Amino acid sequence: MEYPKVFKEVINHFTLLPGIGNKGAERMVYKLLELDQESLVAFGKALIDLKDSIKYCQVCGQLSDQDICPICQDNDRDQKTICIVESPKDVFAMEKIKEYKGTYHVLHGTISMMDGKTIDDLNIASLMKRLNDPVDEIIIATNPTREGETTALFLAKFLSKYNVKVSRIANGLPIGSQLDYADEMTILKSLEGRKDMY
Ligand SMILES: [Zn+2]
Missing domain, CATH: 1.10.8.420 (RecR Domain 1)
Known part of the structure; x- marks a missing residue:
């Protein structure tokens, strides 16, 4: 039946x-x-x-029900530190560790040769706008996958034009893994062990 x-x-x-x-x-x-x-x-x-x-924060691209998300509005957070992630899920994963006090920037994807996605397909225009104000550090926290690493290298090159320190989260995350599946301790370790890219 x-x-x-x-x-x-x-x-x-x-x-x-x-x-x-x-x-x-x-x-x-x-x-x-x-x-x-x-x-x-x-x-x-x-x-x-x-x-x-649900809309996307006009500053960082994170999911929000407001035009500017609560993190970008929060003056207790270090607005001069920006952690770049691939997707809104990654922000929620990072927030779980409760240690990171900076802000985020959500790319909404990665550069992918296979899918023909370039840096122009990512949420970059609003990042450039943010760089008009002084920024102390940009932490690149794209996933340790082939696309994530390619994107990190492109971003580092792109950001070298700006007067800002750029770092990459450490390899505590296994190659090919995703931030939003990692446990809190692993995320914390990879954040603390981040390395300057230049
Ligand atoms: Zn925001």
């Missing part, structure tokens, strides 16, 4: 998510059916609001 059409439809939506196969999606739909109508409506509304209310 086939699932009712609407049941099947919700399953199909869940299978769009990473790590969710058919079986997992089925379990989720059964679970949803156990919820009361009010919770389901709230769930649906949160999904509808997600795209509408």
Whole structure:
């Protein structure tokens, strides 16, 4: 017997998510059916609001529900230190260690020869704007993958035009790994052990 059409439809939506196969999606739909109508409506509304209310910080590119994210607005943070990461997920990973007191800049991707992505496809224009103000240090925290390393080298070359210290997080992260999967101690070690690029 086939699932009712609407049941099947919700399953199909869940299978769009990473790590969710058919079986997992089925379990989720059964679970949803156990919820009361009010919770389901709230769930649906949160999904509808997600795209509408999430924007990217005009300064650093991080996910936010405000034009300028809380980190860029926070005067207790060192606004003269910028940690460059690939994606919004990496900011949340770094924030978990609670040691880093600077700001971030989210590239929204990496340079990739294979995909034909160059530095111009990244969130660089707003970084250049930030460099009009004095900056003490830029920490490049792209992932230790081939694309992440290529991007780090390009950035270092690009930033050499500016009067700013540039460092790269240490190799505490295993080659090919991703910042957002690393545990807090590993992230902390790689941040503390960062090396000057020039
Ligand atoms: Zn920001």
